[in-house]
Amino acid sequence: MSTTEMQAHVNKWYAWSDALLAKGHPLQGQPLEDHGRTIRGKDRIITDGPYAETKDLVTGAMAITASSLDEAVELARECPVFELGGSVEVRPVAEHER
Amino acid sequence: MGEKARALVDDLFRRQSGRLVAALVRLLGPSNLALAEDVVQDALLAAMQAWRFEPPSDPTAWILQTAKHRAIDRLRRQGRGERLAGQAVAEMPTHAFDSALADAEDAANQLAMMFAICDDSLGQETQVTLILRLLCGLSPGEIAGAFLVDTQTIDRRLHRGRARLRERGELTDVTDVAELRARKLAVMQALYLLFNEGFHGSDPESPMHPAMCSEAIRLGELLLSSEATRGADVEALVAMFCLHAARLPARLDAEGAFVPLADQDRARWDRSLIERGLRHLGASAADAELTRWHLEAGVAAEHALAPSFAATNWARIVALYDQLEVRAGSPIVALGRALAIAQLRGNDAGREALLPLASDEKLTRYHPYWAARAEIERRAGRPELACLHYRKAIALCHSEAEQLAYGRRLRAAEQDSSQS
Numbered sequence: 001m002s003t004t005e006m007q008a009h010v011n012k013w014y015a016w017s018d019a020l021l022a023k024g025h026p027l028q029g030q031p032l033e034d035h036g037r038t039i040r041g042k043d044r045i046i047t048d049g050p051y052a053e054t055k056d057l058v059t060g061a062m063a064i065t066a067s068s069l070d071e072a073v074e075l076a077r078e079c080p081v082f083e084l085g086g087s088v089e090v091r092p093v094a095e096h097e098r
Numbered sequence: 099m100g101e102k103a104r105a106l107v108d109d110l111f112r113r114q115s116g117r118l119v120a121a122l123v124r125l126l127g128p129s130n131l132a133l134a135e136d137v138v139q140d141a142l143l144a145a146m147q148a149w150r151f152e153p154p155s156d157p158t159a160w161i162l163q164t165a166k167h168r169a170i171d172r173l174r175r176q177g178r179g180e181r182l183a184g185q186a187v188a189e190m191p192t193h194a195f196d197s198a199l200a201d202a203e204d205a206a207n208q209l210a211m212m213f214a215i216c217d218d219s220l221g222q223e224t225q226v227t228l229i230l231r232l233l234c235g236l237s238p239g240e241i242a243g244a245f246l247v248d249t250q251t252i253d254r255r256l257h258r259g260r261a262r263l264r265e266r267g268e269l270t271d272v273t274d275v276a277e278l279r280a281r282k283l284a285v286m287q288a289l290y291l292l293f294n295e296g297f298h299g300s301d302p303e304s305p306m307h308p309a310m311c312s313e314a315i316r317l318g319e320l321l322l323s324s325e326a327t328r329g330a331d332v333e334a335l336v337a338m339f340c341l342h343a344a345r346l347p348a349r350l351d352a353e354g355a356f357v358p359l360a361d362q363d364r365a366r367w368d369r370s371l372i373e374r375g376l377r378h379l380g381a382s383a384a385d386a387e388l389t390r391w392h393l394e395a396g397v398a399a400e401h402a403l404a405p406s407f408a409a410t411n412w413a414r415i416v417a418l419y420d421q422l423e424v425r426a427g428s429p430i431v432a433l434g435r436a437l438a439i440a441q442l443r444g445n446d447a448g449r450e451a452l453l454p455l456a457s458d459e460k461l462t463r464y465h466p467y468w469a470a471r472a473e474i475e476r477r478a479g480r481p482e483l484a485c486l487h488y489r490k491a492i493a494l495c496h497s498e499a500e501q502l503a504y505g506r507r508l509r510a511a512e513q514d515s516s517q518s
Contacts, residue, residue, distance in 0.1 A: 001373040009380030016383035046428045050297040053437040056359040058469040
């Protein structure tokens, strides 16, 4: 798929969703099914979800800089995770190819 | 048992258990649900024993055979004295089993069962819980994480659901189009949570299970292949799965810690999955209904297309979250929105959006909430507050990958705080 083709799919979606939003689409949540089943609107189910902002933005690790593995171990000793029964592994970070 | 064999059993079991239970329940009726679950569980335990040294060349066939023999065994014993006596049970099931278990290889069978167990008398939460437990192989603990409730709540729900299924003599395929549409939401919700568990769930051993993400994509595309179940909403759901799953190869570093979005090597994102996702996104632009799946797919597309973290279109993401808040608002949605607001309008605006969420009980037990609060304070140059919040996140998180990640961030915040 070329970049142009990719963009075409996205543009189609932008145009469609923008039009719906501009029309002031009624905001009642799920539509009623046409065969008359009652949908309980109030008991909205609350669940976890794979949101990039939550799962990818703030749960990531940070690299710490230490001059040696021994120094890194010393730094890790102070990690409060131990007070909570956790453990810390100290490993040098491999150089990634970019 | 070696690491590799254990991973194989885990992966196989998760993938196969749902299909095996589906095939067996279909064959034996829902009154034999407990038996079906038992023999599948037995087959797993037998595999862990038998595969200690070396897994068989065809592990799937091995599991199917073992489950079959155990089921026949149990039925024969049961049939000897009871109601099945006189029906030549000993001979009868073998062929039936072979064909039913051959079907177990077929995901369509699993999908049909998902619709079949969505009994009208059960609430949607219970329907989704049954699907996740019986047909997707999630543990009660993982399901509890998905619904942000405790495990006892899930156990009670499963108990109620199983009792209801037992009462029903026969589980027939749902073929009525109106009935299929009515049950589709529960099935979509279950696939969403199956994907979520694979993407970043609550399994303490491993927070990522790419096989579960592929399974959710496969079952979603299967929904699209049938006239009765396809729709713009399903296209949007599958688009969102593909666009998020594309990031999986870049989400963990060599040490098994999560890599923040800003630091992920975008060259490692799966371009073919992004293309697949965009095709589904294009196809979802139909009908007059903008569902929550559309909005979530839109957010995922913005990330997938952004050339860099800095060049991400946060204004559009916030606008999509605003709509999501109106249509399917929840504390979890509000958290994502607050983080997007922090990117767009700065730390003060982000904090202002995050603070009121602390009154939500579910969110106070959700570690990413505290990680979010910590991150905002760290960026705002208040390392003492950041440390406080990271400690809460560490106390609440499930896996080593998360502990490692938060531990490192806390360490950095402590260094900042001692220097200030």
